Amino acid sequence: MAEAPTPRSEARSASGSGVGRAAPPRRVLLVFIAPAFVLYTLFLIYPLVQALIFSLFEWKSTVRGDFVGLDNFTELFTRFPLDEQLPRAFIHNIVFYLVTMAVMVTLALLFAVLLQRARRGRGFLRVVYVLPYMISPLVVGYIWSLILNPTFGPVNSVLKELGLGELARPWLGDPSLAFPVVILVNAWYYLGFPMLLFAAGLAAIPEDYAEAAEVDGASTWQVFRHVTFPLLIPVFGTVAILTFIYSFNVFGLVWALSGVDGGPVGTTDVLGLLFYRTAFTGGVNAFGTASALAVVMFLAIFGVSMTARWWFGRLEEGLS
Amino acid sequence: MSPLPKRTIASLLAALVALPIVAPMAALAQDEAAADVNLTVWSWRPEDEDAYNEIFDVYEAAHPGVTVEFVPYVNTDYNNILATGLTGDGGPDVAQVRSYGGVQPLIEAGQLLALDDKIDTLGNFPPLALKSQTGQADGLVYGVPIAYQAFTAFYNKAIFDELGLEEPQTWDEFVTVLDTLKENDYIPISTPAKDNWMIPIVMDAIGAPRYGGQQFEQDILAGKTDFTDPDYVAAIELMNWLLPYLPEDVVGVSYEDSRALFLNELAGIFLGGSFEVGYWRDNGPDLDLGVFEVPAPPDSLAPASVVGWYDGAFGVNANSDHPDEALALVEWMGTEEFGQLYTEKVKQLSAVPGTTPEDPLLAEFGELFAASPVSYLDLVDFRYGQPTGDSLLRDGIIAMWLGEKTAEEVAADVQAGISQWFTPSGE
Numbered sequence: 001m002a003e004a005p006t007p008r009s010e011a012r013s014a015s016g017s018g019v020g021r022a023a024p025p026r027r028v029l030l031v032f033i034a035p036a037f038v039l040y041t042l043f044l045i046y047p048l049v050q051a052l053i054f055s056l057f058e059w060k061s062t063v064r065g066d067f068v069g070l071d072n073f074t075e076l077f078t079r080f081p082l083d084e085q086l087p088r089a090f091i092h093n094i095v096f097y098l099v100t101m102a103v104m105v106t107l108a109l110l111f112a113v114l115l116q117r118a119r120r121g122r123g124f125l126r127v128v129y130v131l132p133y134m135i136s137p138l139v140v141g142y143i144w145s146l147i148l149n150p151t152f153g154p155v156n157s158v159l160k161e162l163g164l165g166e167l168a169r170p171w172l173g174d175p176s177l178a179f180p181v182v183i184l185v186n187a188w189y190y191l192g193f194p195m196l197l198f199a200a201g202l203a204a205i206p207e208d209y210a211e212a213a214e215v216d217g218a219s220t221w222q223v224f225r226h227v228t229f230p231l232l233i234p235v236f237g238t239v240a241i242l243t244f245i246y247s248f249n250v251f252g253l254v255w256a257l258s259g260v261d262g263g264p265v266g267t268t269d270v271l272g273l274l275f276y277r278t279a280f281t282g283g284v285n286a287f288g289t290a291s292a293l294a295v296v297m298f299l300a301i302f303g304v305s306m307t308a309r310w311w312f313g314r315l316e317e318g319l320s
Numbered sequence: 321m322s323p324l325p326k327r328t329i330a331s332l333l334a335a336l337v338a339l340p341i342v343a344p345m346a347a348l349a350q351d352e353a354a355a356d357v358n359l360t361v362w363s364w365r366p367e368d369e370d371a372y373n374e375i376f377d378v379y380e381a382a383h384p385g386v387t388v389e390f391v392p393y394v395n396t397d398y399n400n401i402l403a404t405g406l407t408g409d410g411g412p413d414v415a416q417v418r419s420y421g422g423v424q425p426l427i428e429a430g431q432l433l434a435l436d437d438k439i440d441t442l443g444n445f446p447p448l449a450l451k452s453q454t455g456q457a458d459g460l461v462y463g464v465p466i467a468y469q470a471f472t473a474f475y476n477k478a479i480f481d482e483l484g485l486e487e488p489q490t491w492d493e494f495v496t497v498l499d500t501l502k503e504n505d506y507i508p509i510s511t512p513a514k515d516n517w518m519i520p521i522v523m524d525a526i527g528a529p530r531y532g533g534q535q536f537e538q539d540i541l542a543g544k545t546d547f548t549d550p551d552y553v554a555a556i557e558l559m560n561w562l563l564p565y566l567p568e569d570v571v572g573v574s575y576e577d578s579r580a581l582f583l584n585e586l587a588g589i590f591l592g593g594s595f596e597v598g599y600w601r602d603n604g605p606d607l608d609l610g611v612f613e614v615p616a617p618p619d620s621l622a623p624a625s626v627v628g629w630y631d632g633a634f635g636v637n638a639n640s641d642h643p644d645e646a647l648a649l650v651e652w653m654g655t656e657e658f659g660q661l662y663t664e665k666v667k668q669l670s671a672v673p674g675t676t677p678e679d680p681l682l683a684e685f686g687e688l689f690a691a692s693p694v695s696y697l698d699l700v701d702f703r704y705g706q707p708t709g710d711s712l713l714r715d716g717i718i719a720m721w722l723g724e725k726t727a728e729e730v731a732a733d734v735q736a737g738i739s740q741w742f743t744p745s746g747e
Binding site: 060061062063079080081082145149150151152169170171172173174175259261263264265266280281282283284286289 | 399400404406421425428429430431514515516569570571572573574577580705706708711715718724740
């Protein structure tokens with residue numbers, strides 16, 4: 001099979017052959033880069049550096065006290081019950097990510113493929129699937145908490161009306177059910193976003209490839225497995241990394257479903273909630289401890305994202 | 321140059337004569353304008369805005385030249401907004417501040433003025449009220465207490481009448497009431513556990529007499545006992561006894577659900593605070609409600625009691641541009657005039673002694689608490705460090721309800737958490 005030209009290879013060939021326009025002067029490039037760089041520095045780099053500095057000091061409310069080195073980090077890992085809550089929340093974020101990926105990516109890819117083949121209502125269905133993602137996660141969480149309410153919620157009422165009362169549960173109050181329910185609600189909410197990415201990825205694959213494979217006698221599954229799927233690997237990489245970042249920053253949806261303590265008994269607690277509690281109900285030195293937690297969260301998310309990006313890059317190169 | 325006309329000369333002379341008289345008058349008018357002071361008061365109670373505006377109208381009428389602007393913010397973000405506002409310019413002159421451990425960050429940051437030698441009306445308050453605004457480090461008072469809350473049992477009189485029940489006077493009668501309600505398909509006691517902040521208060525409402533109430537509070541502060549005391553463990557165990565009388569799957573029941581169960585007359589009793597009275601009046605005006613003190617359980621070390629705590633205060637911003645006027649306003653907030661206006665307009669129990677609520681139910685709460693008060697222990701004494709006593713207790717009790725911990729383990733966790741920052745006075 002002939003190698004399809006990628007934008008990167010096109011760019012390489014254009015500059016290598018000397019054909020095309022010369023690169024603009026450096027100062028013009030700087031003018032174009034400057035607005036984004038200033039905004040990025042102001043709203044991302046500066047707060048990050050500030051959080052790191054904050055985490056090295058003792059705080060009295062919003063007033064900075066003495067330099068305390070790594071004491072705030074030590075407190076984070078040794079003070080009861082933070083020493084139990086932090087690893088528990090971290091594990092919950094990982095489980096949240098893995099299950100979300102497994103459930104949501106499968107469904108998002110399935111719906112994207114089915115929608116691509118749909119003859120009618122494609123636009124309408126796409127809007128329907130993406131609609132939840134356009135609503136605030138707080139609103140989504142609140143609506144689902146009403147739907148799943150054990151006393152007044154329609155889910156249990158319908159089950160009881162159907163004579164299936166024994167299946168009625170306190171969906172968000174049962175420690176064994178609450179976290180799976182939160183993850184499923186999140187998958188419902190977030191599904192539209194990866195589905196759009198997959199749809200865009202599918203649309204970018206020239207139809208000739210599938211047609212050529214079919215002419216060679218490949219079945220529908222074989223076309224998907226050996227042609228479409230490998231060409232979607234870059235999209236998988238993007239979805240995996242964005243979902244990872246989203247999963248580790250998740251807050252509003254879980255807060256609306258489970259409350260600020262991530263109840264019951266911390267079974268739905270995640271790093272976002274723990275950070276909120278530490279920062280806003282954390283006592284006199286809340287800023288110090290919460291900043292330390294923010295730094296730890298950033299290092300974890302940044303480290304894993306960079307590693308994943310490198311890994312997917314290698315995978316992509318291996319397939320091309 | 322032509323000579324000046326006579327009329328002009330006369331006018332100039334008149335002006336020269338008038339100048340010494342007019343100039344000081346103009347300066348006086350200017351001073352009066354400068355004396356107009358606008359005080360801003362920040363609060364976490366948007367729902368009380370109209371009431372406070374009416375209250376401050378009374379103050380403005382008695383203090384010409386001073387206007388008071390009430391600026392409320394959303395409750396959940398208020399601590400952060402206030403801490404930021406007090407840091408730089410643009411903060412309030414007077415701020416509603418939390419009580420006990422909640423106000424300590426502002427005190428330790430030096431953002432509030434100490435009021436001890438500046439406010440005479442502090443003398444109107446009992447020591448327990450002033451404790452809620454006392455700095456842990458320096459022992460000075462930083463706020464004029466606004467309100468206090470009492471917490472015990474509301475009951476639905478219509479349901480009690482239907483089942484022939486009376487307000488229980490003894491524990492056995494209390495158990496009979498609960499059993500009768502349950503047998504008749506009513507939820508005996510509505511309380512939330514998904515929103516878990518109420519759980520430690522419910523425990524004190526039921527169990528404070530069992531562990532010894534005020535005596536236990538004194539002993540634990542002095543280091544004579546701790547939370548692993550068998551009597552305190554027995555009080556935690558009472559929450560297990562209570563569980564069958566609570567709504568089904570109570571760990572999934574939110575605060576709003578629990579109130580809805582009581583409002584919709586599905587529950588006979590609601591364990592709640594005086595802060596609920598306004599809500600019942602607004603949302604269930606036809607409900608005929610009563611209130612009773614929960615009787616002391618068997619083996620109690622103290623008589624039956626009503627749980628209470630002081631709730632909020634007004635303090636003066638250390639960076640206020642108008643400290644004298646702000647102090648004068650806060651001084652007035654310690655008077656009986658303000659207290660009576662507060663309880664009538666805001667419909668809460670005023671912290672100022674000698675004030676009487678108009679609502680009979682609210683008044684009954686006040687009387688019950690005055691007759692047999694006991695502190696909400698985890699708030700009043702164990703919210704000065706991290707982790708707080710109430711956060712440990714509420715998580716522990718839910719874990720106990722779910723069969724994950726015993727009462728002894730819950731007590732041990734509370735003690736382990738508290739002992740990281742709490743040092744008894746006796747040590």
